Amino acid sequence: MVGLYLHIPFCKQACTYCDFYFSTNLTTKSALVKAIAKEIEIRYKYLNFNKLTSIYFGGGTPSLLSKTEFETIFESINKHFIYDNGSEITIETNPDDITKENLILWKKLNINRLSIGLQSFNDEELKWMNRAHNAIQSVNSVKMAQDAGFENITIDLIYGSKFQDLKTWESTLLQTVSLNTQHISSYNLTIENKTVLGIQHAKGKEPSINDELSSKQFLMLTDILTQNNFIHYEISNFGKPGFFAKHNSNYWLQKHYLGVGPSAHSFNGVSRQWNIKNNNAYIKAIENNTDYFEKEQLSVKDRFNEYILTRLRTIWGCDVNEIKLLFGEEIQKHFLNIAQEKKNDLEETNGAYTLTTTAKLYADGIASDFFMD
Ligand SMILES: C[S@@+](CC[C@H](N)C(=O)[O-])C[C@H]1O[C@@H](n2cnc3c(N)ncnc32)[C@H](O)[C@@H]1O
Ligand code: SF4
Structure with missing residues (x-):
């Protein structure tokens, strides 16, 4: 994918x-x-x-x-x-x-x-x-x-x-x-x-x-x-x-993608890159083989925060088993603690947590309560 x-x-x-x-x-x-x-x-x-x-x-x-x-x-x-x-x-x-x-x-x-x-x-x-x-x-x-x-x-x-x-x-x-x-x-x-x-x-x-x-x-x-x-x-x-x-x-499912053209983002599982937002500078840099993007190496916590931000918005939700597999037991514990605090905003089916319809109105705020720094 x-x-x-x-x-x-x-x-x-x-x-x-x-x-x-x-x-x-x-x-x-x-x-x-x-x-x-x-x-x-x-x-x-x-x-x-x-x-x-x-x-x-x-x-x-x-x-x-x-x-x-x-x-x-x-x-x-x-x-x-x-x-x-x-x-x-x-x-x-x-x-x-x-x-x-x-x-x-x-x-x-x-x-x-x-x-x-x-x-x-x-x-x-x-x-x-x-x-x-x-x-x-x-x-x-x-x-x-x-x-x-x-x-x-x-x-x-x-x-x-x-x-x-x-x-x-x-x-x-x-x-x-x-x-x-x-x-x-x-x-x-x-x-x-x-x-x-x-x-x-x-x-x-x-x-x-x-x-x-x-x-x-x-x-x-x-x-x-x-x-x-x-x-x-x-x-x-x-x-x-x-x-x-x-x-x-x-x-939304954290699959890999390459983004080309000014301002495009790319993600390959471990890093994120984003191209400059300037047409002339982009064309020149590509022609002259100079830098045209910035890159961020993602820590486990960064990846967990992104997982929460994107997954909570979807029908697939945040899956506790997947969280353990991707980020480890400690982070899974953290997730379950916050999920307990937020239980009125969440619905759980077979370990997958999704937002209730009303909670979707506050999705970003709820996601940020799960974030780790
Ligand atoms: C970047 S546009 C590209 C699509 C195409 N150029 C167009 O205008 O139909 C993608 C979509 O983002 C939405 N959009 C862009 N700016 C927005 C804003 N400030 N608030 C809400 N939706 C926005 C619009 O619905 C738009 O169709
Ligand atoms: S400015 Fe361009 S990209 Fe943005 S909504 Fe209008 S047509 Fe689409």
């Missing part, structure tokens, strides 16, 4: 809330793609296996890549890795990039999973987010992808903004369900400091998130989606049976 993540750090325009690493200056796109192809060449041995279970084009907006740019990247992947029909190949797309031509191209490249960033069905909200599409385009983009034969589609939605009350959120969810996709990811809006939204918020021009309302929206999200054949397998992720995201599940 190993994955390859490729970060494509370009967007047509900057969404007001987003602090992922991207640039709206597309002039370096083809140089950056060449650098990514070269990084694969340099770093493919970071993973102990060369058979990939998943390839994930994230960003940024990978749907901005041209045919030639995709081919450059796949040429490098195909030279160093093997994968087959069972491997999941995802690209993140924006609805305005879903055209007949692109859909044909992505099919030809054997991309078998599309993640479509709808975010909202409210045109006023989409404008406020500075998205490059409206609600009709969003709905059409999903239908076009389905008509083109994509049978594994996931949708991104955001809740918690000043535009959503419980009624509008309910209708958003029902509309989403009616699109009949296999997977939905839904995130609570976070106001990030350096974004347009963050700056406006600091000036008092945008309201804070109403936590009480977003909690109710989260509970409504879980209710409506689980009633409609989606399994809630990670706090923000819902999949129909057989359609959990393989690539992201790898992150």
Whole structure:
């Protein structure tokens, strides 16, 4: 179970809330793609296996890549890795990039999973987010992808903004369900400091998130989606049976992955690496063979803390036997002591501890109570 993540750090325009690493200056796109192809060449041995279970084009907006740019990247992947029909190949797309031509191209490249960033069905909200599409385009983009034969589609939605009350959120969810996709990811809006939204918020021009309302929206999200054949397998992720995201599940299950491109992270069981967040510096460093990443060797406690943080968010939970096997008896004892203190927030089945639905609202806080320093 190993994955390859490729970060494509370009967007047509900057969404007001987003602090992922991207640039709206597309002039370096083809140089950056060449650098990514070269990084694969340099770093493919970071993973102990060369058979990939998943390839994930994230960003940024990978749907901005041209045919030639995709081919450059796949040429490098195909030279160093093997994968087959069972491997999941995802690209993140924006609805305005879903055209007949692109859909044909992505099919030809054997991309078998599309993640479509709808975010909202409210045109006023989409404008406020500075998205490059409206609600009709969003709905059409999903239908076009389905008509083109994509049978594994996931949708991104955001809740918690000043535009959503419980009624509008309910209708958003029902509309989403009616699109009949296999997977939905839904995130609570976070106001990030350096974004347009963050700056406006600091000036008092945008309201804070109403936590009480977003909690109710989260509970409504879980209710409506689980009633409609989606399994809630990670706090923000819902999949129909057989359609959990393989690539992201790898992150949550501590499997190994190589991340290439600016800002991409990698993990091989003992260390974590993260690339610089600067397109020009990244391209130069790859060309000149100089450093472009930082590296952290993980101690047993670091690995335990990460295990708790990721696993508690999932349907698989934290397994006491696995904890003993991975981290030893002392750490297992520590885990069981805290689990006893937190018993009202946890459910236990055959030694696996998961959060109750209400406790999912405070997942990070509960996880930090388990952390060791
Ligand atoms: C990095 S984006 C890439 C996908 C694609 N470019 C798009 O915009 O649809 C991945 C997802 O993160 C979510 N996201 C980004 N910033 C967020 C924020 N501040 N609060 C909540 N969700 C956010 C959005 O739902 C977005 O679709
Ligand atoms: S949400 Fe997507 S399109 Fe918008 S800025 Fe972030 S990465 Fe780019």
